[in-house]
Amino acid sequence: MDQPRPFFVRYPVFASTIVLAIIGGVLALTGLEEAARWIISIFALAIAAKESVGMVRSILKGSWGIDVLAVTAIIATVLVGEYWASIIIVLMFTGGESLEDYAESRAKRELTSLLDNTPQIAHREVYSSAGAEKGALFATKDCPVAELNIGDVVVVKPGELIPVDGILLTPEATLDESSLTGESIPVERVKGDAVISGSVNGSAVFRMEVTALAADSQYQRIVELVKEASESKAPFVRLADRYAVPFTIVAYVLAITAWILSGNPTHFAEVLVVATPCPLIIAAPVAFIAGMSRAARHGIIVKNGGTLEKLARIKTVAFDKTGTLTHGQPVLSKVKTAPGIEEDELVRLAAIAEQYSAHTLAHSIVVGAQQRGLTVEPCTDVTETTAAGLTATIEGKKVVVGKYSFIAEQDPNAVRVEITAGELAVYVAIDGKFAGALLLRDELRADAPDTLQWLSALGVRHTLMLTGDGQVTAEHVARELGVTNVRAECLPLDKVRAVEAVTDRPVMMVGDGVNDAPVLAAADVGVAMGARGSTAASESADVVIMKDDLHRVARSIEIGQQTIRIALQSIWIGISLSLILMVLATFGLIPAVVGAGFQEVIDVIAILNALRALGTSRWLVKLHLAPRSLQPQQSSV
DSSP: OOOOOOHHHHSHHHHHHHHHHHHHHHHHHTTOHHHHHHHHHHHHHHHHHHHHHHHHHHHHTTOOOHHHHHHHHHHHHHHTTOHHHHHHHHHHHHHHHHHHHHHHHHHHTTSOOGGGGSOOEEEEEEEOHHHHTTTOOEEEEEEEGGGOOTTOEEEEOTTOBOOSOEEEOSSEEEEEOHHHHOOOSOEEEETTOEEOTTOEEOSSOEEEEEOSOGGGSHHHHHHHHHHHHHHHSOOOOOTTHHHHHHHHHHHHHHHHHHHHHHSOHHHHHHHHHHTOOHIIIIIHHHHHHHHHHHHHHTTEEEOOHHHHHHHTTOOEEEEEIIIIIBOSSOEEEEEEEOTTOOHHHHHHHHHHHHTTOOOHHHHHHHHHHHHTTOOOOOOEEEEEETTTEEEEEETTEEEEEEOHHHHHHHOTTOOOOOOOTTEEEEEEEETTEEEEEEEEEOBBOTTHHHHHHHHHHTTOOEEEEEOSSOHHHHHHHHHHHTOSEEEOSOOHHHHHHHHHTOOSSSEEEEEOSGGGHHHHHHSSEEEEETTTOOHHHHHHOSEEEOSSOTHHHHHHHHHHHHHHHHHHHHHHHHHHHHHHHHHHHHTTOSOHHHHHHHHHHHHHHHHHHHGGGGOOSTTSOOOOOSOSSOOOOOOBO
16 A cells, blocks of 8 residues: 655645745744745745646636635735735645645545456466366466457356356356346356356356457446546536635725725725635635544545535435345345245254355345244255255255255145245255245345435435346335336446436435446445445445445435535635625725734634534534434335
C-alpha cells in the first residue's frame, strides 16, 4: 500500500499560506510591519494570479463560480492595505479546497481497487508428449488470462472464478452467478451451455472452451461499463458557486454606488473589504466535512461533498434485489414430508448428509437444522454425484439428498412438491423410499419495509427494483415491499439503461455485487452495501454502507438533507451579515480596518453554525422522519 504523502507535499499552497502567515506575524511583532506587509501582499497577489488562470478558463467555458469572488476579494484587500484580510481570504480559500480533498481521499482509503477480484490465471490444456506415452494427451498449464485465445480449452477447479466466457464441455456443472446476475441460488449448466466469466464454480472440476478473449468477456465488460458510466457523469456545481456571482455583482454595485455618492475611491475599497467571501468559501466545505464525519459515525462513507448535495435532493431510489432487499443466502423455509416421516427427522438426516458437501444449498440445510436445535452428527460412506445430489449411510439408513430426478431413480413414486416464486426444492429419499422435500428461499430483509417507508417520508417519490431474477420472483418481492416499478432478468448493461431512463432525478442506486458496479457508477448517487458487497461495487459507488443495515440508506439521505440545510443557513448568515456591513460601508459608516474585523466575526459565526452538521449538539434540530411505530416483520420472497 502506498504511504500517504506528507502534508506539505500534498497541499503545498495551503501549507505555504500557513507558513507565510506565521512569518508575517513574527515580523509584525518584531517591528518589521512593512516587511510583513510586502511579503504577505506579494504572496496573496501571486495566489490571486494563479487562481485567475483557472478562473479565466472556467469563464471561457461559461462557468462562473467562487473563484471570481475570491480573486476579487484578495486583490481588493491588498490594494486598500488590508494585507491581513488578504492572507486570511487565501487561507480560507485554499483551506476549503484542501478540506474537501482530504475528506474525499480519506473516504477512498477505506476501499480497495476495482480489479482485486478479476481472474488473473487460467489452467489451459496443452498437448503433453510425456503424457501421451501414458495415454494422457493433454495436461494443464497455468497462463495469464490475457493470453487465452478463442478455441482454447480451460480447466476450472472447484471454487474458482471462470476466467473468460466460454462453452461447457463437461456433462454438468453447478455455478454461482450471483455476482453477475444477482440470483443467489446456484444454477445448473449442462454440456454446450454458455458460461460467463466472473461466475464461481461449484464443487466439481469442469472443462470449457474459450469463446471470447479476456478483454471481451463479461467481467471485463463490467469493468469497462464502470469506467464509461463514471466518465459520463455531468460535472456537479458546488453549492457556494451558485451564490458567488450574484453576491459579487451586489458587492460591486454597492461599492460603485459608495464611490459615486462620496466621490471618494476609499469607500469603494471599504465596501469590498466587508464583502470578502470567506463565509461562501469555507462555510459549505466545513458543513460538508462535518456531515461526512457524522455519516461515518453511522457506518456510512460519503466520498465527497457533492454527493451530500445530491443525497439531499434524491427523488428516485433503485434497488438491486439479492443481497440488498433480501439476505442473498437461501434459507430453509418449509418442510414437506411423506406419510410417516417427521419434519425434524427429515431435516436432521438431510443435514447430516449435506454437511460434507460444498454446495451453497447444502450449507443452508445444515444451518436450518441447527436453527431448529437439531444435532448434526458425523456419518459414513458419503458419495456425491456431480450436479445431482449425494448418498450417505446414516444410522444404518441409506439417505439420498438432491434433485427430483436423482430421487426418482431411487423411488419412481417420488412426488414433485408445489413451489412458489423464488423457492427451490431439495428432495430426500430414505432406504429407497421418497421421504419428502426441503424448500429453500431467499428471505426479505427485516429492515427493508421500514427503509422504504422512511424513504417516502424523506421525499423520495419513486422506488425501482432492478434484478437478474425472473419476472415472477421479482414481482412477488415488489408486491411484498410496495416497490413502484420492477425490471427483471437484467444484465449489467440493462440496469445501466434502466437508470439512465429515469426522468425524476436525482436517482440513487443501491446494490452490492459485481453486477451492480456499472449501474452504481451510472446513477447520480451509487450506494454499495459494503459490509457484504464486492470490491467493484464499493469502488464505483459514491456512498458505501459499511454495516449490513439497509436503514442506513435512508439515514444517508437524512444526513444529506440536514447537512445542506445547515450549509445553506451558514451561507445565508454570512451573506446577510455581509450585506448589512456593505450597506453601512456604502454610507461611510465603517472604516476599512473596522470592516475587516467585523468580517472575521462573520466568518467565525458562519463556521460555528456549519459545525452543527456534526450532529453532536443536543440543540441540533432533528427531522425525526424514521418510522418509529413500525414493527419489522420477517417476510419471504
